[in-house]
Amino acid sequence: MRHPGGYRIVDEPAPAALEQVIVNPVWPFFASMFAGAWLAYPWFVLNSFALGGKRRYVDLGIAAGGLLLSAAALFGIDLLASRLVLDERSLPYAALAPVGLRLVIFYLLFLRQEQSFGLYTYFGGKPRNAMLLVVAAAFLRNKLLAGAPPVLQLLLG
Numbered sequence: 001m002r003h004p005g006g007y008r009i010v011d012e013p014a015p016a017a018l019e020q021v022i023v024n025p026v027w028p029f030f031a032s033m034f035a036g037a038w039l040a041y042p043w044f045v046l047n048s049f050a051l052g053g054k055r056r057y058v059d060l061g062i063a064a065g066g067l068l069l070s071a072a073a074l075f076g077i078d079l080l081a082s083r084l085v086l087d088e089r090s091l092p093y094a095a096l097a098p099v100g101l102r103l104v105i106f107y108l109l110f111l112r113q114e115q116s117f118g119l120y121t122y123f124g125g126k127p128r129n130a131m132l133l134v135v136a137a138a139f140l141r142n143k144l145l146a147g148a149p150p151v152l153q154l155l156l157g
Contacts, residue, residue: 018046018049018050019050019052019125020128021046021047021050021128022047022050022051022117022120022125022127022128023047023127023128023129023130024117024127024130025044025047025109025110025113025114025117026110027043027130027131027133027134028040028043028044028047028106028109028110029106029107029109029110030134031043031130031133031134031137032102032103032106033103034134034135034137034138034141035134035137035138035140035141036137036141036145036156037067037070037102037156038144038145038156039137040106041063041066041067044059044063044106044109044110044113045059045060045063047113048060048109048112048113048116051113051116051117051120052116053113053115053116053119055112055116058112059109059112059113062105062108062109062112063105063109065105066101066102066105066106066109069098069101069105070098070101070102073097073098073101074098077091077094077095077097077098080094081094
């Protein structure tokens with residue numbers, strides 16, 4: 001948004017073509033908890049680009065890095081299990097590490113988008129309500145991931 005005086009607030013989101021898909025970042029965060037990473041990662045990235053904030057490419061990098069970190073954690077768990085460092089009783093506890101990593105990444109993305117979203121609403125932006133999408137995705141989660149290999153279920157579930 002350009003102001004009549006010719007100045008621009010640095011953190012002020014620039015108008016984007018995707019403005020009609022902007023949601024409160026709490027909805028992708030809820031999607032990460034109830035539907036899974038398969039929806040949350042792309043939704044956080046889409047919301048970041050739709051908000052037009054100055055940190056959208058960093059958010060994309062954080063999302064990609066989070067996915068890679070989760071995959072690396074799963075690979076590490078598989079490696080430890082194959083070398084018998086982890087026994088069968090400790091494997092479910094070790095599988096919580098990628099989940100914890102994802103939650104940290106999603107919370108970081110949520111916090112980063114809260115600032116841009118606050119400015120968006122302050123300057124008159126109208127966000128969409130995405131509660132129905134989160135609820136529908138939560139119900140479809142198991143059906144969508146049912147045919148996937150177990151590694152993908154752990155990575156994207």
